[in-house]
Amino acid sequence: MQLRCGLEPKTLAALTVVLVVAAVLAAQHFWSGRPQPVNAPETVREEVAATGSTREPGPSPGAPPSAAESPAKRVVIDVSGKVRSPGVHRLPAGSRVTDALRAAGGVKPGADLTGLNRARVLVDGEQVVVGGPVPPGQVAPGVGAAGQGVGGAGPPGAPVSLSTATVEQLDTLPGVGPVLAQHIIDYRTEHGGYRSVDELREVNGIGERRFADIEPRVRP
Incomplete structure (x- = not known):
């Protein structure tokens, strides 16, 4: 090559070095450009793992509410x-x-x-x-039932039972209206019934005069 191109030995040596360096760079370029598998970033994988482990599936549209919700x-x-x-x-x-x-x-x-x-x-x-x-x-x-039930009624003129009478039955007594009848039933509920007619004196709204009118018409 020195004889054909007329190159000096120093020039030929420099040219050889350049060619060798170029060949090495080319080989390195092709090697680094080859396809390689790529892993997902760690932060993404951690987010997916955390989300998948803690999130619970929500109720499907139109599904009836659970017993805890309603x-x-x-x-x-x-x-x-x-x-x-x-x-x-x-x-x-x-x-x-x-x-x-x-x-x-x-x-x-x-x-x-x-x-x-x-x-x-x-x-x-x-x-x-x-x-x-x-x-x-x-x-x-x-x-x-405390102002709600239907109890048996006696024949006309029979005493009203304080232990089973309803609001409607107590309302037939002299001087007793729906409000006072409810007070009589409330006392019965709180004290487990009437053991004697005299307990009516303890009911709110029943004084001595009203008790005297009611006493002959009731029984415990």
Whole structure:
């Protein structure tokens, strides 16, 4: 090459060095440009992992609410009298008297349910009393309920039972209206019934004169 191109030895040596350097750079360029697998950044993987482990799937559109979101409404009823399991019972809202009797274990044998409206819807906080033994000359009381129940009524002129009478029955007494009748029933509920007629004196709104008018018309 020196003879053909007429190059000096120094020039030929420099040219050789340049060619070698160019070849090395070219090889390095092609090697660094080859395809390589790329991993996702660590921050992205951590975010995906955290999101996938803590997020819970939400309810699908149109799905009914869970029981925790919409708890069913209930009514609390006090069932007493001639039932197998008297006491306080919790029933679903909209339950009826027959459901309360069933929750109390059913009516005891011999209980007279004449006049009982077992289809009546229950009200929260009321007392359902299943009548006991019937005095001579009177029909069996049915179910009384703090201002809501329908109890058995005696014949005309018969004393009204303070333990089972309803607001409507107490309203027939002299000097007693719906408000005072409710006070009489509230006292009965708080004290578990009337043991004597004299307990009427403790009811708010009943003075001596009114008690004297009511006493001959009622019984415990």
